[in-house]
Amino acid sequence: MLIEFGEQSTKKHAVVIGAGFGGLACAKKLRKSDVYSVTLIDRNPYQLFSPLLYQVATASLPEDDIAFPVRTAYREVQFVRGDVKSVDVNTKEITLSTGKTISYDDLILAVGSEGTTFGIPGVAEHCFQMKSVNDAREIRRSLLSTYESVEDGLLPLESLNVVIVGGGPTGVELAGAVSELQREIKREFEHIAPKATVTLVEAGPRLLPSFHPYSSKYTLKTLTKMGVQVKVGAAVVEATSSSLRFKDGAEIVAGTRIWAAGVVAPTHWKFLGETDRGNRIKVNSNLQLSDSIWVVGDAASFPDATGRPLPMVAPVAIQQGKHVARQIRRRESGKTLEAFKYRDKGQMATIGRRKAVVEMNSRLRFQGSLAWLTWLALHLAYLSGGRNRTSIFADWIWNYIVWTPRRTITE
C-alpha cells in the first residue's frame, strides 16, 4: 500500500525514478513546490556516492560513509523503496515489482547506468564489477582475504595479483588505490606481499581518453612510478577463473579481476523511446521524451555541441535534474520551456596520495598536489550529508596524514 498523503488530492504528482545524482537533484528542487508533491523511487534507500566507491573497495572508507540515507534527507519527498516493473504512458501509471501502482502527472527517469561486459566471454562470471556497495564489498574481501589464503598455502602466489580493465577515471583511481593498499600490506605479510602486482589495462591507445593527452601522459608516468603495470592498446578477449586473455595471445594471471571498462544505460527502459548505442534514451532539447516524461543523467542521450552524447558523469546528471525541476515549475507558471545547456566545469581524476589531474577547461589544466587537494575539496563539497562529509573528512585525515588505512575485514 502506498501511504496516502493529504495533498495528493489537490496537488499534481511528480514521480522520480532513481535516487542518484540526477534524481535527487530534481526531487530536492521540486520538493517545495506548491503545485507538485514529489515521490522518489529507488531499489535502495540511499544515494550511493559512486565517485568514492573505489575507496570502499580498497578499504579506505567504510561503506556507510558513501551511502546517504534518502528517507531522512528531504521531509517533503515521499520515498518508496522498490523496483519499477513497468510504466503505462497512457494511464500514467507505474507498476512496481511488488504489484503496487503509483500514478504520476510527470515522470522523471533518472535510472543511471550499469556495467557492461560487451559480451566478452567469462567477464560476467570471473570479473568483479564496481557499480554497487555490494560490488565494492566483494572486491575488498577478495583483495584482503587473498593474502591469508596465500599465506595458508590455499592459493598460489599469483592470486595476489590484481588486474583492472578500463583506463577511465574509475580504473585509474582504483589502480592507484590498489597499489597503495598493496604497499601498506607488505608490512603485514612480509614474505608474500612483495610479490603482488597490479595491472591496469586499457583497450584504447591511452589512459583517461576523455582528458587532454598531457593528463594521460602524466597519469601513465605517475602510475608507473607507483609500481602499476599499465597496458594500453590491449583488448581482452576472455576472462577465466584465474586470468585475463588478450587478443595478442598474452595472458595475465590474477586472483582479483575488476571490470571497469564500460557503462551503459539499463535496457529495461528501451520500450519508452529511441535509444543510442549505450541504451541511452534520446530526448529533446528540454530533456523530454513527451510532455510528461523527462529523462536525466546517464539514462539520457543528450548531444553536446559536437553532436556526441554528454558523458555519463555526476555534474551532467545534477545539472539535468535541476533543469527538469525548473522546467516543471516554469510550465506551471505558464512560462515556455528552456532548452538544457550543459555548463562543463571540467573533469578530474585522482591517481594516488597527493597526485591527481584536473582539467577546468581547454586551457586550465594542472596536476600533482594542488590537483589532488582540489579533488578532495570538490568531493567533500559534493557529498550530500553533513554527517557523511564529517566522517569522510576524518577518515581522510587518517588516511592521508596519519597514514593508517582502515583495513578491517568483518566478514
Next chain:
Amino acid sequence: MLIEFGEQSTKKHAVVIGAGFGGLACAKKLRKSDVYSVTLIDRNPYQLFSPLLYQVATASLPEDDIAFPVRTAYREVQFVRGDVKSVDVNTKEITLSTGKTISYDDLILAVGSEGTTFGIPGVAEHCFQMKSVNDAREIRRSLLSTYESVEDGLLPLESLNVVIVGGGPTGVELAGAVSELQREIKREFEHIAPKATVTLVEAGPRLLPSFHPYSSKYTLKTLTKMGVQVKVGAAVVEATSSSLRFKDGAEIVAGTRIWAAGVVAPTHWKFLGETDRGNRIKVNSNLQLSDSIWVVGDAASFPDATGRPLPMVAPVAIQQGKHVARQIRRRESGKTLEAFKYRDKGQMATIGRRKAVVEMNSRLRFQGSLAWLTWLALHLAYLSGGRNRTSIFADWIWNYIVWTPRRTITE
C-alpha cells in the same frame, strides 16, 4: 605454511588463542620480551569491541568502527588467522582446522564466551544473538527493513515490535537504543512507525541483577519513561518465528527477537581440565591450568572473595591478560609467581541519551548525565586504535549533539 621468523630458533614461543580483551592485553605486554616471541591466533583478523556492538546493531555506528585490525596493531606479534582444532598438551602443539600446526612453550587461552539458549525450544532458530559483527548486522537489517516490508504490506504491523531477552547491561543498552531508533524512525514512516513497541524481558526479579538495587530501580524507571515495556520475573519457554511464549502463558508477538540472556564459555575447551557450570575452566591462583597453560578472561573460572567466579567482563579479562604476561616474564627472571587479584573498578551501563548508571564501588554510585559522560569517556579510552577512537568520537558528536543517527542499510 607458518611464516618462520628468525628469532624462533633462539626464543621461547608464547601462543595466545583469542584476540579479545584478555588475549590482546597479554600479547601486547609480552611482545617486547627478549625471551619470548608471541603468536596470536584468532578466527577473525580484528579485535571486536563488543561493549559497543549494540550501537552497530541499532545503526548508530558503522561496523568498521568497533573492529580493530590486530595485524597492524603490534608489529612484534605474529598473527595467524584460524580456528584451533586441537591442542596436544604432551607435545605442546596446536593444530588448526586447516591442518597447520604450531608449537608452543606457553599457551594462553583467551577464547572468550558465546551466547547460550539454555536449551529453550526455538531460541536458536528464531532469535538473534548479539556476539559477533554478523549478529549485529543481522539485527540492524531486521530492525530497519521491517519498516519497509510492513509499509509494502508484506508483513503485519506487529512485526515492528522488538523483544529483547536478558536484563543485564547488554539487554538494557540494546532496549534503550532500540527505543531511540524507533522514535527517530517515526518521522520516516509516519503512518506505521508509532505502532512499534520494544519489550525488555528478564527472568529474575530485577534489571541489572549484578548492580545495586537502586541502580536497577533507576534503570527500570528510565526505560519505562522512554517507552520500553519491561517485564521482570518472566521466563521464556519457547520462541517461534513470530513471538516469544512465557511460562505464565503470555505471548509477545515481535518481528525482531533478540536473545541477550546468558553467556557461557565454548564447550570446545572442556577437554583441557575441570570446568564450572558455565563451561569456564577452573584455574589456580596464578590463572594456570598447568605449568605451561594459562587461561584468562571469560574462559577462566576464577573465584572472587566470596567464592563466586569473577564476572565475564572486559576489565577482568584485561587484568588477567596483563597478569599472565607479567608472570611469564617473572618466571623467566627466576622470580616466584604471584596470585592474581582482581581490582574491581566498578560497573556501568548506559540506558540512553544522557542516561546511564555507574557504580564505582559499594559507596560511590551515580546516575543520569554525569554517569553517561563517564560511560562515554571510559569507552573511548578503552578503544584500541586512535583511528577507531576518532571515528567513534565523531559519530557520537553527530548522534548525541547533532542528533542525526546513521541509518543506512547497504544490503
